[in-house]
Amino acid sequence: MKPVLYLCLFLVGLQVQALPNPNHSNKHKKERPHSIGHHGHVEGENLAHMKIAPSNAEFAFRFYKQVAKEGGNKNIFFSPLSLSTAFAMLSLGARSNTLSQLHKCLTFNLTEMEEQEIHEGFQHLLQLLNDPYREIQLSMGNTLFIDERLKLQQKFLDDVKNFYHSEAVSMDFQNSEHAKKEINNYIKEKTHGKFVDLLKSLDKDAVMILTNYIYFKGYWENPFKSYNTRDDDFFVDAEHSVKVQMMYKQKYYNIHRDEKLSCWVVEIPYKGNATAFFILPDEGSMSQVEDALLQDTVSNWSLSFKLRRINLYLPKFSISGSYDVKELFLKMGVTDMFSNNADFSGVAEDTLLKVSRAIHKAKLNVNENGTEAAAVTMVEIVPLSAMLNPLEIKFNRPFVIMVFDKSTNTIIFMGKVVNPTAIED
Template identity: 40%
Template sequence: MGPAWLWLLGAGIAASAHGDKSPAVAPALSSQLSEPAPAYLKVTPTITSFALRLYKRLAADTAGNLLFSPVSMASTLAMLSLGARPDAPAQVLEGLGFNLTETPEADVHQGFQSLIRTLQLPSPKLELKLGNSLFLDQQLKPRQHFLDSARELYGAFAFSANFTDSTSTGRQINDYVRTQTYGRVQDCLQDFHHDTLAVLLNHIFFKAKWKHPFDRYQTRKKESFFVDERTSVRVPMMHQKEMHRFLYDPELACTVLQIEYSGNALLLLVLPDPGKMEQVEAALRPETLSRWSRLFLPSLLDLHLPRFSISGTYNLEEILPKIGLTNVFGLEADLSGITGQLNTTFSRVSHKAVVDMNEKGTEAGAASGVLSQPPALSAAGTPASHFNRPFLLLLWETTTQSLLLLGKIVNPAAG
């Protein structure tokens, strides 16, 4: 057979907040409780740390808007580790940040299984849909152990495909992603190749309404948003006077705001003072999120927030090794456990995320992919509720404490 190409694609979306739940750290469990901690708590803190490390690397290389789905990307890479050769899964999981002495490999996969199943529980308050699918070449003999493990742990179901007809099969897979994400993620396989052997899809879709919706008649159609000291754009600015949990951090010179959705989800917005974005980004650590979660107070805010729809698209093969995933792209991470083909390795990781925020609520989507081939080929102290300059957003599902979307809005008019 000619060059062996393996695509892994993931689609991910976002979540929101509920009550006084803090997304920063897993809730402390009383020693008197007889029930063990949910298995997803073995993975969600590591996903958060991975996300913040990746964010800093992306921010160093990206001048404009930034957006990705940590849950989508982490679950995609963790599922791939199931197909690595016996001594390689640890390299992928440790690269994500797992300490396999404290949390053995089997516990990591059980944690992701618990996370995926919990996020899929039906809720009348928000729409959150996720799943995994494998499109495998009809001539391929995939390892049954991988198929069984992927189905049991990650809910992945296998489909046969004719990859020699790259045009129609690419259209089929793109249509599948578009359907699963209700049109939010489109044209994920733009570089689809006729030598592809398999496509592994991870999709997540989220849609929720604000607990306190904005009145669209209060939206001002054109207000200035200051991209930087020299550039401003005119954007629709939503407006409301409402109670929100809020703090001003004088140490980092930023305002932090929680906005609740109807359901177990939460939006965290971080607005650095002018000129302080890099200082805030450098301080993005789990400890910082934990400190903020202890300081929030309910406040009546005169809130101005831009209405926007943005996306982020990245090729991560050069970035992931810089944050610890060093051996994912060489022979050390041989994926013959999936395909039965020797020396099938990663050569590219791509990710696309989309988020739409309006008066009613938030809708978001993301897609991440791994391609592999043989080695031969405001004023301090006062509520700054006017989000008219670059700010960060973190979207959380609060039951699992999972970070589903992380981004920076630099220019809400850029799309």
């Protein structure tokens, strides 16, 4: 029996930066985001990436709930897309129970779609997200750093390049300091300097490191004005508050009041094919909102939006998340790939592999970042009922955020803001 060698995964679900758009269009768009899990009105609904969208959404909500259960009353921020992509790519080389556990965790049901369709879905998704002509700045990619001693199965190498557009970089892992530096420099470059020295150490037995990165910068379709930003209180809980810089805008937004869950949902669109949902539970209702985070819930919110003028208050904030994915996945039923029962026989020739570490880091920055660079004239015509006094929705207590790519029906980032001023690693 050969000794088991190690595979590490570093998943970087990078920075979302919500900025004002300097080239803001004067056309008011009323287009709604594609509802999660509801594809009836989407052109080309049988396209490969649409087949995996419901599974990716379901995984996002499952992972969020696991993090929320473990994390207590803390900020949450992660990229479900980064996690799904990296582990789907790894599943190309998994076999037997290791593969079935991965599929179950990622919520891929092989009675509804073939394994080939999963990978074709990610292939198409990556092509669409990395389109350089999109109005939002979004880049996503995968890289395999491989010890020169490890001989990969040619099919695995071909498949990760074909389906996941993955680079494969051979290096000497015996020179661990040099290898660590090269990997960290790669991640720093791909994340525009947002993550420096992500890899703190390299396991002496490591033979492959899989990295996934995603970077997104979005411009608000209707920017906030910095001169309207004021100091205000944000109530972390019923007894404690912190001072924040509260942005303000009076405008027509798609909003929905969910009486059953006691929460407000506000859609704040980015210029281009991306949008964000901000979910504000009533005081004491966060748990029931989190429990109800499912595809059907979010789809119903999307389909129930009404355009209404509101006084919107939203804090400027920067939060981050750092997660031991191994510990979380073990609790979600993925056990074999971290143990000596791991079967990654599709990855390498004559070498037994298991995953030793899997970490995920993500950052979010939301602000108005200065003033608009162009003058805009906009005329909005709405039903008379919307001309009543504006409703006030103030995000001055914990809330949930989801960032969607509308063209692919994908949740790119997801999180919870409990304390906008908390400094976390």
